[in-house]
Amino acid sequence: MRVPNPDGVVVPFKLRPVQVDLLGHKEPLLLVPKARQLGFTTIGGAIDLAECELVPGTNVLFTAQKEEDAARIAKIITRLYDLQSDTLVGDDGKLPFKPKLVSSSTEQLVFSNYSQI
Numbered sequence: 204m205r206v207p208n209p210d211g212v213v214v215p216f217k218l219r220p221v222q223v224d225l226l227g228h229k230e231p232l233l234l235v236p237k238a239r240q241l242g243f244t245t246i247g248g249a250i251d252l253a254e255c256e257l258v259p260g261t262n263v264l265f266t267a268q269k270e271e272d273a274a275r276i277a278k279i280i281t282r283l284y285d286l287q288s289d290t291l292v293g294d295d296g297k298l299p300f301k302p303k304l305v306s307s308s309t310e311q312l313v314f315s316n317y318s319q320i
Contacts, residue, residue: 205286206245213286222246248280255318256301263320274309280320281307 204216218226221241235243251263267273281304289300302314312320 204249204283206249207282207286209240216245216249218246244276244279245283248276249283251320252280252283255312255314255320256316259302259316259318261318263318265320270309277307277309277312277320280312284312 205213206216208214219242222243225235225243225246247265251265255261255263265273265276267276284301284304287301302316302318304312305315306313
């Protein structure tokens, strides 16, 4: 997966130590007090996007304190989607395609496999 860095340059997605630590938790709900620019929104968006692409019919809900923050998160997830190749790689090898993004707005992303964020 490739992501834009804080300067907007597209780079390979490499997990930071704090992101690796977050992924090590298996709790169904995890509240994380954190500073900005640690990449938690990006890793969360990448996980949500992967779930929607690989598991048809997945519904993801995220919340934000402000509408402009929610729009920024939707933009991050849409950008992650756009930067992917057209072939996804799953545990069982390559899948023939990634689901098409049927609808995209600042409030909702809908995929051709009936998943949505």
